[in-house]
Amino acid sequence: MDRIRIVGGTPLKGTITIGGAKNAALALMPACLLTEETLALSNLPHLVDITTMANLLAQHGVTMALNGHAANGGHTGRVLELTAAAIGNTTAPYDLVRKMRASVLVLGPLLARCGEARVSLPGGCAIGTRPVDLHLKALEQMGARIELDGGYIIASVEGRLKGAHIIFPQITVGGTENVLMAATLAEGETVIANAAREPEITDLAECLVAMGARIEGIGTGTLKVQGVPRLHGAEYSVVPDRIETGTYAVAAAITRGDIELVGARFDLMESVNKVLMECGVHVEETPRGMRVSADKGEITGVDIMTEPYPGFPTDMQAQLMALMSTARGASMITETIFENRFMHVPEMTRMGARINVHGSSAIVRGAPKLSGAQVMATDLRASVSLVLAALAAEGETIVNRVYHLDRGYERVEEKLAACGAKIERLKDGAAE
Numbered sequence: 001m002d003r004i005r006i007v008g009g010t011p012l013k014g015t016i017t018i019g020g021a022k023n024a025a026l027a028l029m030p031a032c033l034l035t036e037e038t039l040a041l042s043n044l045p046h047l048v049d050i051t052t053m054a055n056l057l058a059q060h061g062v063t064m065a066l067n068g069h070a071a072n073g074g075h076t077g078r079v080l081e082l083t084a085a086a087i088g089n090t091t092a093p094y095d096l097v098r099k100m101r102a103s104v105l106v107l108g109p110l111l112a113r114c115g116e117a118r119v120s121l122p123g124g125c126a127i128g129t130r131p132v133d134l135h136l137k138a139l140e141q142m143g144a145r146i147e148l149d150g151g152y153i154i155a156s157v158e159g160r161l162k163g164a165h166i167i168f169p170q171i172t173v174g175g176t177e178n179v180l181m182a183a184t185l186a187e188g189e190t191v192i193a194n195a196a197r198e199p200e201i202t203d204l205a206e207c208l209v210a211m212g213a214r215i216e217g218i219g220t221g222t223l224k225v226q227g228v229p230r231l232h233g234a235e236y237s238v239v240p241d242r243i244e245t246g247t248y249a250v251a252a253a254i255t256r257g258d259i260e261l262v263g264a265r266f267d268l269m270e271s272v273n274k275v276l277m278e279c280g281v282h283v284e285e286t287p288r289g290m291r292v293s294a295d296k297g298e299i300t301g302v303d304i305m306t307e308p309y310p311g312f313p314t315d316m317q318a319q320l321m322a323l324m325s326t327a328r329g330a331s332m333i334t335e336t337i338f339e340n341r342f343m344h345v346p347e348m349t350r351m352g353a354r355i356n357v358h359g360s361s362a363i364v365r366g367a368p369k370l371s372g373a374q375v376m377a378t379d380l381r382a383s384v385s386l387v388l389a390a391l392a393a394e395g396e397t398i399v400n401r402v403y404h405l406d407r408g409y410e411r412v413e414e415k416l417a418a419c420g421a422k423i424e425r426l427k428d429g430a431a432e
């Protein structure tokens, strides 16, 4: 298994280009199942999770053409044409779903288009149990019959799904996406109240509108969808990744460097930027994106609580914890979305970070210095938080189990090395 070797201590300086958002792309790709025409997605990131979703869609009968790297509004990224002319298979098998939980996003579209779907239940993962009960209850409200059998969700509906008034008891990003896609082809009006407002949902809703869906309230907590009998093809560009942006913003801050994040959407970064500025990081919008810099010794501890958008994202919690580990003073980081998202703590502690976890909160006391160590990555954002800590640490760090990182970060070592980081990938079997 590949590992990453980092020798820390260099302030990072330069530019990093931000790619398309993994979590937007993973919702946009299954939307192709809603029409027999072609959905062309540009600014698609080159990530393992995207390949997994492409493999899943291919076995449902989707044909795909990848049109290489294309310039797209200043961003780089690939264009993928997805055509679900005929859906030959409505089963999403365990082997693909277990690799990536977002696979469950084929459920709503398959049910709406084909009247049936058999989707493996995604299991829990390192960050929590992550049930999909709210997705299923909402689809049942829309007239679907749902049974669980042999680890599979078996869903069917006679005729079309029916519009319904859905009130999510808890904000769910995936649940909102599944129901939103299903509702576009349902009979009548669906209201989704307490809908998630993440920019990735706005991206999905705008793409669905480009495909002929009728959706009101985009970007708000109440989505109103008038179902239509069919959708058509469209061309759509994936929104830049706000979590990748935030991660590299922390790379600039933690190394007390200066990086311009080209292609970043400044307007989507409000909660993250507010925290960065509160702890003394300089953040400014530039014509090409945003610039993040920090001076030596300047960062102070701040308290953070993760919340649904527009609050501080759980997907940035581990990265901020790495930064707080190098800050002056203490900070309290409270995780409210997932019950087990502090898996990075013991590994950061091995690098000299001073962190105590009490239930859903972690108290971080800034350490005078972090030191390089062998560490193990447990999930995607935990992995990158260890890379960030390593960039600031004295000496050498080896991050093991790098495959988590490749799920969500494109060419991470190349992007960081271009800003002066001493970082290399040790290929499976290579000497340390």
Ligand SMILES: CC(=O)N[C@H]1[C@@H](OP(=O)(O)OP(=O)(O)OC[C@H]2O[C@@H](n3ccc(=O)[nH]c3=O)[C@H](O)[C@@H]2O)O[C@H](CO)[C@@H](O)[C@@H]1O
Binding pocket: 023, 024, 026, 101, 102, 128, 129, 130, 131, 132, 133, 134, 135, 136, 170, 171, 172, 173, 174, 175, 196, 200, 314, 315, 337, 338, 339
């Ligand atoms: C591919 C993708 O976009 N992943 C993101 C998505 O995950 P995902 O869509 O899985 O996250 P949700 O917003 O659904 O989960 C939020 C919370 O609700 C709970 N829940 C959710 C659904 C359900 O039916 N029942 C239930 O109890 C979950 O266990 C979790 O505690 O949003 C998360 C929250 O911003 C992000 O961290 C993930 O990166």
Ligand SMILES: C=C(OP(=O)(O)O)C(=O)O
Binding pocket: 023, 100, 101, 102, 125, 315, 380, 381, 408
């Ligand atoms: C938790 C994440 O992804 P997923 O929902 O695919 O596990 C993430 O992107 O941080």
